[in-house]
Amino acid sequence: MKQIYFDNAATTAVDPKVLEAMLPYFQEHFGNASSLHSYGQTAQGAVDEARDKVANYLKCKSQEIIFTAGATESNNLVIQGIVNYLSQNNKSLHIITSKIEHPSVLEVFRFLEKQKLAEVSYLDVDQFGLISIEKLKKTIKSNTVLVSIMYANNEMGAIQPIQQVGELIKKVRTERGAKSLPLYFHVDAVQGLNYLDCEVDTLGADALSASGHKIHGPKGIGFLYLRAGVKVRPVNYGGHHEYNLRPGTLNVPAIVGLGKAVELVKNYKNKNVIKIKKIKEALINDLKKIDNIRFNGPENGCQLPNIINVSFLKAEGESILMMLDLAGIAISTGSACSSGSLEPSPILTAMGIKPEWSHGSVRVSLSKFNSLPEVKVFVQELKIAIAKLRKMAP
Amino acid sequence: MAYSKVLMDHFKSPHNQGTIANADGVGEVGNIRCGDIMKIYIDVDKNDKGADYLKDVKFETLGCAAAIAASSVLTDLAIGKTLDQALAITKDDIVKVLENVPPLKYHCSILAEEGLKKAIEEYKQRKN
Incomplete structure (x- = not known):
């Protein structure tokens, strides 16, 4: 794998x-x-x-x-x-x-x-x-x-x-x-x-x-x-x-x-930013095809080129993380279950994001070592995980 | 926080996941604030001795891996039990099966216990 x-x-x-x-x-x-x-x-x-x-x-x-x-x-x-x-x-x-x-x-x-x-x-x-x-x-x-x-x-x-x-x-x-x-x-x-x-x-x-x-x-x-x-x-x-x-x-x-x-960083920053931005754009375009999602954070200009924070309704973040981990993919979540408390991410809460969204939030953060083909595999596995979790949800 | 193999197995392939059409009792517990919502469905029948028993138990859960695994274990423990036996199932029974549940995840097992109790309560109320 x-x-x-x-x-x-x-x-x-x-x-x-x-x-x-x-x-x-x-x-x-x-x-x-x-x-x-x-x-x-x-x-x-x-x-x-x-x-x-x-x-x-x-x-x-x-x-x-x-x-x-x-x-x-x-x-x-x-x-x-x-x-x-x-x-x-x-x-x-x-x-x-x-x-x-x-x-x-x-x-x-x-x-x-x-x-x-x-x-x-x-x-x-x-x-x-x-x-x-x-x-x-x-x-x-x-x-x-x-x-x-x-x-x-x-x-x-x-x-x-x-x-x-x-x-x-x-x-x-x-x-x-x-x-x-x-x-x-x-x-x-x-x-x-x-x-x-x-x-x-x-x-x-x-x-x-x-x-x-x-x-x-x-x-x-x-x-x-x-x-x-x-x-x-x-x-x-x-x-x-x-x-x-x-x-x-x-x-x-x-x-x-x-x-x-x-x-x-100093010598290759511009080159890396261009590469990572391309991967991020492809990722966002593919994610948009999943229903009942929302992107958290500012529009492109005010957001780091390597971070995407996205929430899925009726799928809990830690479960998404665990399912993706079983498929060999590492991401992070702002759900309560992973935070060491029963409260969802204080950062998303400070932004006024409702618990039903913040519990289903995951963070994808890229680097210069990532590539476009990884996006396809990731989105494919993510869709499987989301569908499975939503099917289990009441 | 590492999950046990048993817990991960239940998470990967949960037992008795789904709904029961025309269930005899349904118990919904949890809330969106804490992130876990659990719905336990029960199908009650009479056993050979004429006592009410859980012929089938199913669950629907929105929550973390521990919540899904706890729901799955609960259904395993509950199916075939008389109502009195089922009411005696506690979070500790679930935790015992799951091995090494991180302390913060006990509440998932508490939810599962409460969900079943609520479903049985609903059944009893309907019957009266």
């Missing part, structure tokens, strides 16, 4: 070129990048090179890139870090995020709120999953110090108006003047890194998080871009690594892999 992997928003296969770049750093150049001898210096050189590659893609300074274990850690470091730093000298802080953020942002905000370290506003989204700049503008207060908005949503691919947010933040900051509280803009760019413009000055971002494994790099590695001058208090202590912000021996092979993966 040929396997089809359509769950690239969860994780991606490591690119062979990435693996090749990493391998020498396990046994040959295994040094600790902090060591002064030549083993250490070779490792440090490789880390520097990877850092330059990331900085080159983001068009920022290399010193502004902090390697972490992934975006979850990056999000924690920057959000907790900013609030903890500023709360040393300020009593009431206000921070803003959206209702559709990844848990690694949302739960950090909830934690800070619960600890009474900051007052939190959670922005609503519209039926397409997009935030409103006007609403954000009205939500910013004189004591707002952080706005954290994801670049693109992992579940239905909505691309947020990040540049507009960046411009708004800059404007508010200018109006506030130098002596008042700072206002920072953090972007969780995990899903966007592969396909969207990530130049931090264009976005107006003061901080940006990403992971290696979503862009055909290794797992367990990511980075935080932190604009020079943004002060954060570390979450972990015990070493001088990464500008005293992230202690721990550097994961050199993974850092090398991340650097290579980012370089590949």
